[in-house]
Amino acid sequence: MGDPKRPRKKYETPRHPWEAERLEYERKLMRKYGLRRKKELWRHQTQLKRWRERAKELMARTDPEAQREREALFRKLYDLGILDKKPEEATLDDILRLTVEDVLERRLQTIVYRKGLAKTPLQARQLVVHRHIAIGDRIVTVPSYLVSREEEEEVDYSPYSPLKDEDHPIRCEARGESPEETAAEE
Known part of the structure; x- marks a missing residue:
């Protein structure tokens, strides 16, 4: 079972730590998605690996229980927005x-970056960590939180955040306007 005080690692490290192609690919992904550590990338790779392994196991089985498990896996990945096709x-x-x-x-x-709430992925990360982003009424401070399809529409600035104001300088920058232009229009 392990020590209850020390949680189990949720990621697996690469087998070959100094493989040039993999390092370059990881560097590109980290830059593109604004990740701070490779551990974040490895965590998602490990999760994907587990889903794939589960799919391979289910591919080999033909019993009715396997069919129910397939449907559950499809539903889960569809609800998370990872699968584009409907579960059926x-x-x-x-x-x-x-x-x-x-x-x-x-x-x-x-999602925050793609919706235009932040100018860069790193700024999106900062807004999330600094409690400026909410999903519905719930403030979420975890940048790696996987947003479901249902929640995607509800991602917005927190009602308690000063960024909720349309004329906030950061929001003006994200829209591509300068704060002075916005003030001059009024």
Whole structure:
């Protein structure tokens, strides 16, 4: 079982730590998605690996229980927004085709950036950590939070944040306007 005071690692490190191609690929992903540590990337890669392994196991089984588990896996990945196809239309091959970028696109940090609430992925991360972003009424401070399809529409500035004001300088910058222009229009 392990020591209850020390949680188990949620990621696996690469087998070859100094592989040039992998290092360059990781560096590009870290820059593109504003990740702070490779550990974040490895955590999502490990999660994806587990989903793929589960799909391979289910591919080999034909019993009715396996069918229910397949449907549950499809539903889960569809609800998270990782699978594009509806659960009824999805196949196990769709899960095997997933990449780590599909998972990284569902992070709260990335959603905030893609929705235009922040100018850069790093600024999106800062807004999340500094409690300026909420999903519905709930403030979420974890940049790696995987946003479901339902929650995606509810991602916005926190009602308690000064950024809720349309004329805030950071919001003006995100829209591509300068704060002086906005003040001059009024």
